[in-house]
Amino acid sequence: MNNQGVAITGYGIVCSIGHNSEEFTEALRTGKSGVSQLKDSRTGLGVNIGAEIKDFSLRNYLLDANFSIDMINRVKKMTRRAPLMMETVVAAALQAMECAGLSLEQPPTSRTSIIVAGSNLSQNLNFNTAERHFDNLEFVSPNYALQFFDTNIMATLSELFNIHGEGYTVGGASASGNSALLQAYRLIKTGYADQCLVAGPMSDLSPIELQSFYNLGALGGNGVKDPKAACRPFDADHDGFIYGQGSGCLILESIQSAKNRGADILAELAGGAMILDGNRLSDARESGEVAVMKKALLESNISISDIDYINAHATSTPLGDEIEARSIKSVFKNEINRIWINSTKSMTGHCLTSAGIIELIACIEQMKNGFIHPNLNLENPIDPDLRFAGSHSINVEIDTVMSNSFGFGGINTSIILRKSDH
Template sequence: MGIRSRSSVITGMGVINAIADGIPEFAASLRAGKSGIGFLNHPPEHVPVRIGAEIKDWKYIEALNSIHGLSDELRQRTKKSSLRSPFPVQVSVYSALQAWRMAELETKPAEPERIGLVIAGSNLSQHYIYRQNERFRESPEYLPPSYALHFMDTDHLGTISEILNIQGEGFTVGGASASGNIGLIKGAQLVQYGLVDVCLVVGAVADLSPMEWQGFHAIGAMGGKRFANDPSLSCRPFDRQHEGFIYGQGSACLVLESSESAARRGVRSVAEYLGGGIVLDANRLSDPTEKGEAKAMNIALQQSGIEPKDIDYISAHGTSSPLGDDTEIMAIRQVFREYTPQIWINSTKSLTGHCIYAAGMTEAVATVIQMQEGFVHPNLNLEQPIDDECRFVGKRSMDTELNMAMSNSFGFGGINSSIVLKKGERTEWQ
């Protein structure tokens, strides 16, 4: 057994991305296999990338008003704190409020000093900084003084904690595309070590500036070339014609809580967090390794106190990049050996695009939804699988009972992470 001193359950979730504004819509879109990928409404200037999965037609005030069951006081406080915040902060606030509401933290409160907050992702203000930079070069005197607050990732932390009166431990964590899982693991540890009773983990939207787009494009990490005229076909994890990741815009939030606290507050847990592993490859580049990925999965299983045969489903990192997909499948086969053919595998990125910092969080939310509702969502565009033994979900959702699931996230710089979740009490999404 690992370090589990207290069990950590999930009592709230929030999500926004190209196929979902809220949990019920995400559940419906996953089941339907809806693709959020298309031509960008706001393509980056100067950069030859035209395909991605954007949040569409989103207006902050309307979004805030759409969350039912929040008090007027909380709504007012939210507007006062964040109406002038940069877009990524507003998106984080929005997914956090959804999760706060689902966990009933306003009506069945926890002690503010016993609530923690983890923001997953780093360099969250790139596009904001890029725009201010243009302005600064022209007239430095007119740079808005609030830049001093907004350029830092901790703006998310300060703003959400002010709105929700969170006074326990809090920080931001970075782990490139593994940020979401790293945030989740660190948040769960705060709960498991008894440092907090409740911990919000927010996966922040990656609001890339044209420079980040260009950089990803220039190293050949992005797909969308072969299917340049047919965006919905461009993201194809584990398919022989995969050629790179497709950007996804999104944020997700999970409320982790000790089971004692959830029982005390009288709220349901939709899933249990069993364990997670983070290991480094000692490699600063963008190439993944089978060894590091397998090690992360093995640690996650050990921490959870379970065996490979106990896993019903793997939410793969599966970015649709050739080396990444191949490496992950080799690692999965190494860890799960003869049990590999019985484990469902899909990649949520085939629907949402790659939500970078929020990918791990988005996929954890998708995993909980699939366990709750008893289905696995399709792998879009998986026509010729790169592996014949793995049990990839096909083009349609499959109804199936899922009790335990693994979710993988790997990042540039040799960052490997894996978590294990267990199905919780049945809940109707509201």
């Protein structure tokens, strides 16, 4: 088995607080909340707030970003009648490729792979199609047969960028992003690929999924007057997660490949781990969270004294936040006074299947620019022993980061990112 170091050489993002990495970083630094009333509020829906992607059009994005007319036509042709999910993930992928210095017109390559994070990524399209064709099934769009498969995202990116290596869709509920990163990491580490485009399309939830989360008691923001105050990870008044939309893409690459083509290494993925609780329900468990953080450290050959900052899963759910806080204390012991903790979800909402991708991009930006972003709405921390970021960002040099994602069904993941010395 080869033992390649794994670099991150590019990334791109479209989410509620920024339509590219510059806007996203500025929003993280200033503590901008993406939460507001949903555009499509529905009567009967328990909670009508969320952090949605607003005012985004792929067409305008392509025109503003000065792509060649040829490329614009190619992208437009491939994304005709595509939902917002596809438009935003394509934009994020284009940003990531450009950021990594990879040509958009490259010859076919089988040394590059694609991994898409998430499952059931077209729920809103499904809902709208069902609503429209309930009484006239004979006119259902043939295109839907392609679109409803999650692999359509992988296939579209593969055609767009001429990528002919391996392709997978990796689902892991709210831990999908980290699960996909782990698989991409292993493809590179073991030498099966030189580069891997890891795509996290936004979770495109329909009113059905939103209401089922609400009926489960998982959704927060009940009766809140100011939507921006609804998402409050680690705060005593947290009452559930707030739905967020965000598409993000990363380019993972072997250190050797990055060096060969003279690419900038933005950070290194040191390693990570997944541990299942053996529990199909939605409740978080301390044993699994503790075990996965320890395993991620071990796999990455990183000690607790190396970690400067933890990007917590922290969804603003009372039980989830409390268990993660306890787990972090259990793993990091005396180091907890020193290690900064924040939750990107306080700004972006919970991006569910893409959360791990969005949050890793937040980690890279904070590492690159030397700051820790705020924890919005953290007024009364549930645990006074932990070093939570406050309401403003702080300038701090960060070398090593842990990013946690936990999903329904007892899926615990933790990955570790570090500054590169290459």
